[in-house]
Amino acid sequence: MKQLITLLAAGALSGTVAAALPQAPGGLCAERESVYFSCQTSLGRWIALCGTANDKIQYRFGTAGYIELAFPGPDGGRQVFRYAHYFRTGVDRMEVLFRNGGVDYAVFDYSERGRRTAGVRIASDSGREREFKCRGTIRNRLAELEGVLPCDQDSALNLGSCPAPSEQR
Template sequence: MCTSSETVYFSCQTAGAKSVGLCGAALGHLQYRFGKPGKLEFSFPPDGKDGARSMRLAHYFRYQVDRTEVTFSNQGNDYALYDYTEDGKRSAGVRVATAAGKEVDIACVKLVQSRLGELDGVLKCDADNALSMGACPTK
């Protein structure tokens, strides 16, 4: 989903040969993308310029558990791009909670590439996310 001139912070293939991506053209210029190669179905933000201001990062780590999420909201829908590893098992994808209360989990099925941890300090901490346990670390 990302171009050769962009940094791939997250990329994977889902069922139905669709892809999820979080791409960065410059520091702070992030864009979430979903769709098939050559047929983009959704991107946020549309211009990709203020992604760092509209997205949040949450991270939780302990022995044999590492969970990272990048979250954002668009038109009443809440998105959580996630990459979890627990007891050596990895799960990744995107969860969408609609304004109507429906939740959809679009799981990655293969080819997961993740550098979400590199966004620490670029994205604001999501203190409301359960992974942050109600507080963000001070630096």
């Protein structure tokens, strides 16, 4: 377990928050923030993507009493995140991706044939990979970030349909 938390925080010391922010009930986003994604894992930790009125988005992981990882730091903006989405009849897959200190993160929500899987997948440059899956209630408004966040050129979910980088916001 300690190795797993180390992987989550690898290279992210600038994004680590020692104390929790004032939060709305049931998650890590503050009362005045938009909740783009929020769920609790089987380990009792929360996964969240929170947004502010000044176009900032932040990923948070931890408990209500202690946020273990907040990325980017308070001065960061949404430009560090990328968006991927695939949809066809019976299948809907969305991801918000970012990279922090040699670790790739993908906050995901997949639905296929009535089954839903959501959470965060992390992968280090050394090849270590882990998923934290949601249990219970999942709050998802990731679709609102399509067209707001840059399209992920490297994601197979986008099927090569990203606009040219010069056409993206």
